[in-house]
Amino acid sequence: xxxxxxxxxxxxxxHYLMVALDYHKANGFSASKDHRQEVSxxxxxxxxxxxxxxxxxxxxxxxxxxxxxxxxxxYYQQALQGDFKDRAEMIDFNIRIKxxxxxxxxxxxxxxxxxxxxGQNLQEDTVMLEVLVAPAVPSCEVPTSVMSxxxxxxxxxxxxxxxxxxxxxxxxGTSLLGNPKGGAHRNxxxxxxxxxxxxxxxxxxxxxxxxxxxxxxxxxxxxxxxGKRMQVEETSFQKGSPASKATTMSENDFKxxxxxxx
Numbered sequence: 174x175x176x177x178x179x180x181x182x183x184x185x186x187x188h189y190l191m192v193a194l195d196y197h198k199a200n201g202f203s204a205s206k207d208h209r210q211e212v213s214x215x216x217x218x219x220x221x222x223x224x225x226x227x228x229x230x231x232x233x234x235x236x237x238x239x240x241x242x243x244x245x246x247x248y249y250q251q252a253l254q255g256d257f258k259d260r261a262e263m264i265d266f267n268i269r270i271k272x273x274x275x276x277x278x279x280x281x282x283x284x285x286x287x288x289x290x291x292g293q294n295l296q297e298d299t300v301m302l303e304v305l306v307a308p309a310v311p312s313c314e315v316p317t318s319v320m321s322x323x324x325x326x327x328x329x330x331x332x333x334x335x336x337x338x339x340x341x342x343x344x345x346g347t348s349l350l351g352n353p354k355g356g357a358h359r360n361x362x363x364x365x366x367x368x369x370x371x372x373x374x375x376x377x378x379x380x381x382x383x384x385x386x387x388x389x390x391x392x393x394x395x396x397x398x399x400g401k402r403m404q405v406e407e408t409s410f411q412k413g414s415p416a417s418k419a420t421t422m423s424e425n426d427f428k429x430x431x432x433x434x435x
Contacts, residue, residue, distance in 0.1 A: 209280075209299040215393055216307070220273045222300045224266035224283035233287045235266055240280045240299075247281065275335070278304040307394030308334035311370070313387045315401035321408055325377045329370035329387030329398065338389040340370035343397075345383045379405050 214220040224235070237248035246254045248268065253261055261270045266285065270277060279302060286295045311331040319325050329340045342349045342365055349365055349372065363374045363381075370389075374381060382405045388397040 209301055211301045211303065213303045213305060214273050215305045216275055217272055220270045220277075220302060221264075222268040222270070222281055222283075222302065223298075224285065225298050226266060226283070226285045226296045233285055236284045237268060238282050238284070240282055273302075273304055275304045275306050275333075278302055304335065305391075305393045306333055306335040308338040308389035308391060308396050310396045311340070311387055311389040311398050313385075313398035313401065315385050315403050317402065318404045318406055319377055321378055321405050322376055325374045325403075327372040327385060327387075327403075329372075329389065331389045331396070334389060334391050334393070336391050337368075338391040338395075339367040341365075341367065341388045341390065342372040343386050343388065343400075344381075377405055379407060381405050 210223065210225070212220055212222065222237070224237070235248065235251075236246070239245045239247050247257055248254065248263065252258075253263065253268075257268070257270070260272045261268055263269075266283060268281075281300045281302060283298050283300075284295060285297075286293060288294070309331050311329050314328040316325065316327075327342065329342065331338065349363065350367070362376060363372060365372050370387065372385075372387075382403060384400040384402050386398050386400040388395055
């Protein structure tokens with residue numbers, strides 16, 4: 174019975190794996206790899222990177238490495254390396270980091286080798302360390318003066334929080350979340366994007382004048398930007414008199430066209 178090309182390829186792969194396994198056994202070397210652990214910790218708290226291997230023996234040799242673009246040694250020749258010397262300690266095969274920073278985030282691997290009757294045995298375990306970081310004070314863009322009836326967009330952004338924060342806009346101390354056309358702002362029409370941090374008024378009105386600030390929040394904490402006053406000016410010019418458009422604005426205010434977006 175003829176075999177398909179796919180079947181022949183599979184047989185060749187199986188043969189290669191068996192040959193490689195026999196080679197390692199003949200040379201007295203075996204290796205095992207456990208599943209990856211995941212550890213999440215808030216920045217500046219402590220974390221335990223556990224190496225799940227058999228009990229330590231006098232002949233065991235332990236190494237910890239941090240993986241990434243390059244491999245850096247964390248524990249080598251029975252000593253912690255780099256800045257871990259001052260803020261970490263070994264507990265058996267495990268590393269206790271006393272003061273975790275966002276720069277510690279990444280993948281770590283412990284390697285334990287020990288001689289056996291069959292030869293040298295190597296065991297590996299990996300740990301993915303996630304560092305949770307509170308948001309920084311967000312940067313907020315709020316115009317000081319806009320024309321009634323124009324399109325206006327307020328922006329809020331920060332780049333340090335992990336997980337990525339959501340953004341909530343406030344007007345005069347009251348949250349605008351989930352209240353686009355009701356409550357104290359029933360004459361307003363806006364769209365708030367809690368992921369991108371934008372607050373957009375499709376046709377802003379005098380009722381939208383007030384102090385605005387944005388709050389960035391995640392599971393670790395929350396920060397807000399200072400409040401900024403936005404004044405909505407009524408249009409006072411007549412059709413055919415474009416020069417009168419500037420009479421409602423001072424020289425320090427934003428210049429506007431029919432549609433204003435910052």
